[in-house]
Amino acid sequence: NAGVTQTPKFQVLKTGQSMTLQCAQDMNHNSMYWYRQDPGMGLRLIYYSASEGTTDKGEVPNGYNVSRLNKREFSLRLESAAPSQTSVYFCASSELPSSYNSPLHFGNGTRLTVT
Amino acid sequence: GNSVTQMEGPVTLSEEAFLTINCTYTATGYPSLFWYVQYPGEGLQLLLKATKADDKGSNKGFEATYRKETTSFHLEKGSVQVSDSAVYFCALRRGGGATNKLIFGTGTLLAVQP
Numbered sequence: 001n002a003g004v005t006q007t008p009k010f011q012v013l014k015t016g017q018s019m020t021l022q023c024a025q026d027m028n029h030n031s032m033y034w035y036r037q038d039p040g041m042g043l044r045l046i047y048y049s050a051s052e053g054t055t056d057k058g059e060v061p062n063g064y065n066v067s068r069l070n071k072r073e074f075s076l077r078l079e080s081a082a083p084s085q086t087s088v089y090f091c092a093s094s095e096l097p098s099s100y101n102s103p104l105h106f107g108n109g110t111r112l113t114v115t
Numbered sequence: 116g117n118s119v120t121q122m123e124g125p126v127t128l129s130e131e132a133f134l135t136i137n138c139t140y141t142a143t144g145y146p147s148l149f150w151y152v153q154y155p156g157e158g159l160q161l162l163l164k165a166t167k168a169d170d171k172g173s174n175k176g177f178e179a180t181y182r183k184e185t186t187s188f189h190l191e192k193g194s195v196q197v198s199d200s201a202v203y204f205c206a207l208r209r210g211g212g213a214t215n216k217l218i219f220g221t222g223t224l225l226a227v228q229p
Contacts, residue, residue, distance in 0.1 A: 004158070033216075042119075042204065042221040043159075058216070090158055103149070104217060106158030 002026050006091050006107035013081040013114045021076040021110050023091030031094045032074035033058075033104065034066060036087040043090065049074055081114045088112070117142045119205050121220035128195055128227050136190040136223045138179075138205035146207040148172075148181050148188040149217065153202040162190075162203070195227045 007022045025032065030051045035043040035058075045058030049068040063085060065077045074093075078085060088111050092104040122137040140146065147166045151159040163172030168183035177192045188205060205220040 040221055042219040043217075044219075045216055048216060092158075103161040103164065104151075104159070106160070108156070108158045 004091055004093055004105050004107035006089075006110050008110060009108070010111050011113070013078075013112065015082060015114060017081050018077065018079050019081065020078075021089055021091075021112075022073070023075065023107060024073045025091075025093040025105070026072065027093060027095070027105065028071070029093035029095050029105070030071070031096065031102075032068065033092040033094075034064075034074070034076045035090045035092065036060065037090060037109070038087050046076065046089075081112075083114045086112060086114045117146070117207060117209055117218050119207055119218055119220035121203075121205050121223050124202075124222075124224040126223060126225045128225070130197055130227055130229050131194045132227075134190070134192040134195045134199075134225065136203055136205075136225070138188045138190065138220060140186050140188065140205075140207050142186075142207055142209050144209050146209040148179070149206040149208070150177070150179055150188070150190050151204040151206060151219075153204065153222070155201070159204060195225070197227045197229050200225055200227045 004025045033048040034046040037043050044060050047066040049055045052071045067075050088109045090109050091107045094102045094104050096102040118141045149164045150162040152162045153159045163174040165172040165181035171180045179190045202222045204222045206217045
């Protein structure tokens with residue numbers, strides 16, 4: 001019963017390096033999301049994918065790109081990491097894009113530090 | 116715009132104390148309201164929800180009532196346990212067929228001491 005799986009759990013990057021955060025869900029959900037969590041800021045939406053083949057910007061998309069590889073997988077890429085991107089990143093999924101009763105299921109997060 | 120405001124933490128209580136965590140919201144239309152809980156080292160989990168005015172969500176002894184007149188959704192529990200120590204997030208999703216995006220508050224850390 002894996003749910004939402006994120007890799008890696010921890011990552012340290014130098015400024016300017018690139019990396020991809022991976023996320024996969026096994027619940028056959030249609031929608032997937034990337035959030036970042038910062039102290040005093042709560043969770044902020046970076047990008048989301050309402051359904052396979054579509055992606056849209058959230059509140060804080062600058063410096064990130066995403067790929068909805070298939071229905072299960074939704075990756076987040078940092079092309080040139082900056083210290084301001086030091087954060088904990090959460091992937092989430094939900095069954096339906098347009099039903100506001102459909103809860104989000106979260107992964108356990110990736111803690112990223114950019115030096 | 117749409118936003119959620121939560122009381123700042125940390126909230127420190129003794130076991131069996133009564134808990135209230137305040138949450139107020141600003142939203143257009145008729146949002147659904149949620150409480151999520153994050154245990155140490157884990158992702159967020161849905162705790163309870165309410166989808167219309169005067170609805171009461173409840174789970175694991177926690178309750179929250181959707182009050183449209185005061186735009187509030189305060190979380191309560193009659194007797195907390197050490198295992199309730201976590202960060203609690205209030206969230207809203209506005210109605211009207213919008214895509215399934217949640218707007219979160221900043222979170223409130225609850226620490227329960229034995």
